[in-house]
Amino acid sequence: MEKTGDGRDLDLAEEPRVTIWNEYRHEKSDEQVAKIYPEGIHAVLAAALTEAGFEVHAATLDEPEHGLPDEVLDATDVLLWWGHMAHDEVSDETVEKVHQRVLGGMGLIVLHSGHFSKIFKKLMGTTCDLKWRHDDTERLWVVAPGHPIAEGLGEYIELEEEMYGEAFDVPQPDELVFMSWFGGGEVFRSGLCYRRGQGRIFYFRPGHEENYSYHNQDVQRVIQNAVRWAAPTPGAMPVYGHSEPID
Amino acid sequence: MEKTGDGRDLDLAEEPRVTIWNEYRHEKSDEQVAKIYPEGIHAVLAAALTEAGFEVHAATLDEPEHGLPDEVLDATDVLLWWGHMAHDEVSDETVEKVHQRVLGGMGLIVLHSGHFSKIFKKLMGTTCDLKWRHDDTERLWVVAPGHPIAEGLGEYIELEEEMYGEAFDVPQPDELVFMSWFGGGEVFRSGLCYRRGQGRIFYFRPGHEENYSYHNQDVQRVIQNAVRWAAPTPGAMPVYGHSEPID
Amino acid sequence: MEKTGDGRDLDLAEEPRVTIWNEYRHEKSDEQVAKIYPEGIHAVLAAALTEAGFEVHAATLDEPEHGLPDEVLDATDVLLWWGHMAHDEVSDETVEKVHQRVLGGMGLIVLHSGHFSKIFKKLMGTTCDLKWRHDDTERLWVVAPGHPIAEGLGEYIELEEEMYGEAFDVPQPDELVFMSWFGGGEVFRSGLCYRRGQGRIFYFRPGHEENYSYHNQDVQRVIQNAVRWAAPTPGAMPVYGHSEPID
C-alpha cells in the first residue's frame, strides 16, 4: 500500500463511509411529517447515498450516546447532521467528540435546521441566526458552476420549502456554491463550503421536515457530490507544540 | 508631517479626491434617459459625492484622452466607472494607465454595465458575463451587516431596475456585501469587494440608465461609503526584482 | 446628527475607544519580565495608543469581573487581548459577554499567546494550536501592501521573539496581512483579519513577555492601524427570526 511522506497509509480508491445523524423526532410525533418520511429523514437520505455507492450507516438522537459511540465515529468518513427541535438534548460530550473528529479530517454536512445545532455553532463561532417562514417557493441558483458540488446540475433547483433569509450570521464561506431566491422576497446563501482543521464542512439549506426536498433528485445529487467533496484526504499531518530549530 | 517606515508622507486626514468617469452617450441620444439624467449620470453622482464632502471631478468618453490625462489621474484617489454602449471605444492606452493606477493603490468603483468594461475585465481575468432583462424589481439585501460599505443602511434597498442574474463570471470576491433578489426569479451578487495590487475595487450592480437608481438616497450612501472604503492608504511599499540576501 | 436607514445615530467622526485587557501575571511574578514591562504590558500599549489619539482604558484578570463589567464593555469600541498562563481563569461568563459584543460589532485584537484564549478559540471554532520555541529572530513580511493595517510600514519588521510555526490551526483568514520568517527555519501567518457577525477581529503574532516587541515603533503602528480597522461601523442592522413575506 502506498504511504504518505510520514509513513501513514494512503488509500484513495475506496468510497467514503457515511453516517447520517438524524434527530428523528418530528417523524414520530407529527402525522404530516410521517407521511413524507415514514421511516425517518435518514432513511430517504440513506437510500440515495447507498444508491450512489457509499457505505451508509444511520444514527439517531434517542439511541445510547445518540448513536455515535467511538466505534461508529471510527468508521465514519463523512457525517451528515439533521436536527431541529432538540438541539439542546445532544450532549456536550458528543458535540466535543464530533468537533475533534471534524478538525481531525472527518467531513461534515450540515442540513437545513442543523444551522442551530451545537456542533455547527461551535465550528462557526457565530450565532448562525437567520430569518425564516414556512411555505414558500425556493430556487437554489448555482453561483460556482465549476464546483464539484454543483456537478451534474442545471442552472437552479426549484423546491417548495421553508424560507430562510439573510442576514445569515456565519463566517464568510471559503466557497459559495448556491444562493437561494424565495417567492416572499428574500435571498439566502444556501450552499457554503468551509475548511476547519483538516476537515471540510458543507452547509446545505433545504430539508424542512414538512416538505419533500430529500426526495428530490437534484437535492440528492448535491448531497452525493458533497459527500465526495467532504471526504477526508490523508493530507500532511500537522505537528504542534514545542519544536527544536531546523537550522 | 508624519512619515511612513520608508520615508513617504503619511497623511490620513484629507478626504479622498474622486473622479467620476461616465461614457455619457445614452443621456445625449435617448430622450427618456435624458429626462432622468439631463446633465448626465455623472452630474447626479457628483452632486451626491460633493454633498458627502469629497472633492469631485468628472470625465467623459468623448473628451481628449477620455478626460483621463495623467494630471487628472494624479489627482484621483478613487475612480468611478460607468460605461455601456461604447466599451470598445475606450483606448487600450487609457485602460493600461488606469490598470496601473489601480494596482498602485487608486480605488476603483465599477458601476452596473461597467461589468463589461475593458478595465473591469482586465482586472478580474474572466469574462464578467451574466444574464439580464429590463424592467424588474430589485431588492439588494445586506449580507455583511458590519461592513463599512453597508454603513447606515436598513435590511435592504428596493429599486425598479434592470435584472442581472447569476451565474456572474467573476472571481469569488474578497468580501460579499450585497445580494440581489429580482421579481422575475433570479438572484445576483450585487456588491463585491476585491483587492488587486495595492488598490481596492468595488463592483456595485444598480444603475441602468433608464431607471432612477442614482437618485436614490441609499444607493448614493452606498457609493459614498464605497469611496471611503476604496480610498488608498499609504501602505507598505512593495519591492520587486533581484534582491540580495538579508541573512 | 445624521441617522442610519433605520433611525440609529451615525457618528463617524469620533476616534474609537480602546480597552486593553491584559492577564498581568508574568509582569508581577517574573523579574525579567518586570524589567521589560514594569507597569505591565497594558501600560506600554496604553501609552502607544493614547499617543495615537485614542481614548484608552486598561483591564486585568485579577480585577472584579476581570475588569470587564458591562459599563466598561459599553464604553469599548475595540478590545485588545493579551493572555498566556491563566487562560482558564477567565470566567465563561466574561467570555460569553465578550463573544456577544464582538458579534454585535466590537472590534477585537488578539495578541500573541492570546491564540489559546477562550475567546479566540470560541470565535475561530478550531484548536488554534501551533508550534513554538523561545529565542529566535522573527521577520514579519507585509504580504498585503495596500491593506490599511500595513499603513506606514516598510517591507518587513524584524524582532527578537519567540517562534510560532505552522501549521496554525485557524480558519483561513478573510485577509492575510503578514507572514513571518523565523531564523530556526519556520514560517507563520502572523497578521490575520476575520469578520465574525458585525465585528472585526485581528490576530497579531508578536508580543512574548520576555521580549521587547511592544516597545517597537512598527509593532505599535500596526496595533494603532488595527484599532482603526477593527473599529465598529454602524452598519445595516441584521433582523432575525420569523418574518412575514415582503411580496
Next chain:
Amino acid sequence: MEKTGDGRDLDLAEEPRVTIWNEYRHEKSDEQVAKIYPEGIHAVLAAALTEAGFEVHAATLDEPEHGLPDEVLDATDVLLWWGHMAHDEVSDETVEKVHQRVLGGMGLIVLHSGHFSKIFKKLMGTTCDLKWRHDDTERLWVVAPGHPIAEGLGEYIELEEEMYGEAFDVPQPDELVFMSWFGGGEVFRSGLCYRRGQGRIFYFRPGHEENYSYHNQDVQRVIQNAVRWAAPTPGAMPVYGHSEPID
C-alpha cells in the same frame, strides 16, 4: 451513461488527460540545465505523471501553434505551464485560446517562472511581480494540512532552489496550501489555488531550471495531487445573456 441535469454526459471515472507545456529553450542552450533535464523539463514531469496513471502529452514553444492546436486542447483536461525566457514569444492567439479553455473548465497548473507568463497575468489581472535570487534553500511548509494537494506529504519539503520573495502581486488566493521559507531571510506564498470561470488554477513555486526540483518525489506528488484537484467536473452549465422571467 449518466447525464447532467441539462443532458450532458457525466463521466467521473476516467483519469484526467494532461498536457505539459514547456518553453524548452534553456535545456537546449545551457549545458548545465541540459545535464539536469537532458530531454527537457517536460520529459521529467511526463514520466512522473504517467507513473501516476494519467494520460500525458507534451507540447513546446517552438512547435507549430506552440504545440497547442485545437485538437490538443480538445484532449486536455489539465494543462501544465512552464516558461521563462520567452514569455513574449507565445502568441496572443494561443493565450486567448488557453484563457477561454480555462474559463470553460480546463485545469491549469502554472509552475515557477510561469508567474510572468501571459496566460497567468491575464487570469490574475495583476502584475504577478515578486523578488528573486539564485542559490538558496527553500522549505515549503504545508499550511492547509487537510487539502487534497497536500495529500501524502510530511510537514514540509526542502529544496535547493531559486528564491522568490514577497510581496507577490497576485490576488488573494481562494486557498493557500504552501508557504515557503528561504535561507536568505524571505518568505513566499508558494502553493495557491484559484477558481476562475469553471476552471481551477494552481500556482506552484518550485522549478528553477538549474535545480533538481522536478526530480524530487514530494514535488512530483504535489503536481500529481494538483492534477486531480484541477481536473474539470461537468458542473452546472452557466447561462448568459438576455433571459425571460421565470415567474
